[in-house]
Amino acid sequence: MVDLSRRPRRNRKSEAVRALTQETFLHKEDLIYPLFLIEGENKQEPIASMPGIARLSLDLLLEEIAHCMELGIRAFALFPALPESKKDRFATESYNEEGIYLKAIREIKRQLPSACLISDVAMDPYSSDGHDGLVENGKILNDETLEILAKMAVAQARAGVDIVAPSDMMDGRVGYLRQALDNEGFTDVSIMAYTAKYASAFYGPFRDALDSAPKFGDKKTYQMNPANAKEALIEAELDFAEGADFLMVKPALAYLDVIKLLAEHYPLPIAAYNVSGEYAMIKAAASQGWLDGEKVMLESLLGIKRAGAKIILTYFAKEVAALL
Ligand code: PBG
Numbered sequence: 001m002v003d004l005s006r007r008p009r010r011n012r013k014s015e016a017v018r019a020l021t022q023e024t025f026l027h028k029e030d031l032i033y034p035l036f037l038i039e040g041e042n043k044q045e046p047i048a049s050m051p052g053i054a055r056l057s058l059d060l061l062l063e064e065i066a067h068c069m070e071l072g073i074r075a076f077a078l079f080p081a082l083p084e085s086k087k088d089r090f091a092t093e094s095y096n097e098e099g100i101y102l103k104a105i106r107e108i109k110r111q112l113p114s115a116c117l118i119s120d121v122a123m124d125p126y127s128s129d130g131h132d133g134l135v136e137n138g139k140i141l142n143d144e145t146l147e148i149l150a151k152m153a154v155a156q157a158r159a160g161v162d163i164v165a166p167s168d169m170m171d172g173r174v175g176y177l178r179q180a181l182d183n184e185g186f187t188d189v190s191i192m193a194y195t196a197k198y199a200s201a202f203y204g205p206f207r208d209a210l211d212s213a214p215k216f217g218d219k220k221t222y223q224m225n226p227a228n229a230k231e232a233l234i235e236a237e238l239d240f241a242e243g244a245d246f247l248m249v250k251p252a253l254a255y256l257d258v259i260k261l262l263a264e265h266y267p268l269p270i271a272a273y274n275v276s277g278e279y280a281m282i283k284a285a286a287s288q289g290w291l292d293g294e295k296v297m298l299e300s301l302l303g304i305k306r307a308g309a310k311i312i313l314t315y316f317a318k319e320v321a322a323l324l
Contacts, residue, residue: 024306026298028072028324030075031116032271033317036060036209039100049205050276051235051283053315055081058104065108067113071321075116077165077313078104080125081210090134091126091148095155102159109160118192119156121149121177122168130214132168132222140221145170150180156188165192165248169222175242190248192271195242196232196258199223204275209276232258236266243267251275253300256307261309272309274301279315294323 011021036055038045042055042156056064065076080101086093093099101119108117122132123145129135133145145168153164164181174193180191199220207213223229236247247266249259250273263270283298286293296314304312314320 002140004139015080022220024302026301026305026320026324028321029074030305030309030311031073031310031321032075032077033068033073033313034077034079034313035061035064036079036081037085037100037104047205047209049208049280051280051287052317052319053209054278055209058100058107061104062108062111065112068265068321069112069115071318072324073317073321074114075118075311076108077118077120077316078108079120079206079210080104082125084128084211087126087128089128091152093122094123094126094148094152097155097159098156102155105156105159105161116162116166117160118163119153119157119161121153121164121166121173123148123152124168124212124214125210127212129216130212132219133170138216141169142172146173146176149173150176153177153189154180154184154186157181157184157189161189163190163192165194167199167250169194169219169224169292172238172242174239174244178243190191190245191243192246192248194250194273195235195239195244195247196255196262197223197248198226198255200226200251200254200275200277202254203273205276226254229258231259232261233265236262237300240266240268246271248313251278251310252304252309252312253278256303259304259307259309269310270308271308271311271313272304274304274312274314274316275314296320298323 012018038055040057041059044060069273124132125273131140133140150183156164175189247262247268248271249255252272252274259272282293282296285291
């Protein structure tokens with residue numbers, strides 16, 4: 001026998017011992033399920049690049065949320081898919097009280113008041129330019145965009161949303177939204193900031209889902225450079241100081257170091273967005289039989305938790321909740 005006083009394998013010797021020594025767990029409580037809304041009734045449009053995910057009209061969306069709540073998922077991030085005819089330079093449709101998005105928020109909160117509803121604050125689903133900010137002469141204007149985002153966030157708060165989530169990456173938007181919400185008496189509406197949102201190629205399937213790809217150029221003047229981590233600390237410092245209630249890192253899997261960095265430096269709950277491309281890769285490989293989709297899903301989500309995320313926004317939410 002080799003004389004070894006430390007044998008780490010002892011802590012892996014059985015199912016029960018492995019359970020005792022397990023450091024990280026997935027909980028249904030940590031999941032946020034992103035949902036895509038379309039106009040109409042009894043309409044369901046599957047998204048080819050996101051197997052298992054579809055754009056839903058409000059009636060079907062309500063059923064889907066009710067079903068998810070039975071599975072133990074309580075939080076939902078809602079995104080609207082609009083026809084080109086509803087889009088303009090100023091994203092006017094984003095604060096139209098009679099538009100599908102605000103109507104849906106009102107109806108979901110009326111029928112399912114205990115669901116935690118998270119709205120998206122960014123111009124891209126409503127913008128004829130497909131950018132998250134106002135475009136002038138090929139440039140994305142920062143301060144002019146804030147005014148539009150504030151109108152959007154206040155309208156969403158008025159419709160009854162629990163949390164607004166600015167995903168636009170304009171400078172100063174968290175403080176600007178906090179002030180606008182507070183001025184209108186919505187001191188209870190939380191802000192989940194997309195703090196470190198990278199200019200990532202992993203958003204491809206999502207842009208298919210919303211038909212929201214930029215009409216020119218890319219998002220590199222506002223979304224972060226994938227090569228940078230320290231910059232995430234600046235963004236976090238600003239969002240923290242400006243009153244964010246949650247800090248988000250997006251995407252998740254290629255940015256686990258950034259999740260860890262923010263989790264170590266900030267006392268706020270950290271959310272990670274396991275984005276559409278991350279979902280599509282696993283689904284694609286699994287459908288070819290190249291890897292075990294369920295095991296890779298669980299391992300990926302666990303890795304995101306281990307890095308320090310408290311919350312995971314994931315298209316796998318329903319699948320994983322059914323297993324937990
Ligand atoms: C845009 C937005 C994007 C996503 C969420 N909000 C895409 C983008 O920045 O172009 C991507 C989510 C995903 O890929 O799952 N405001």
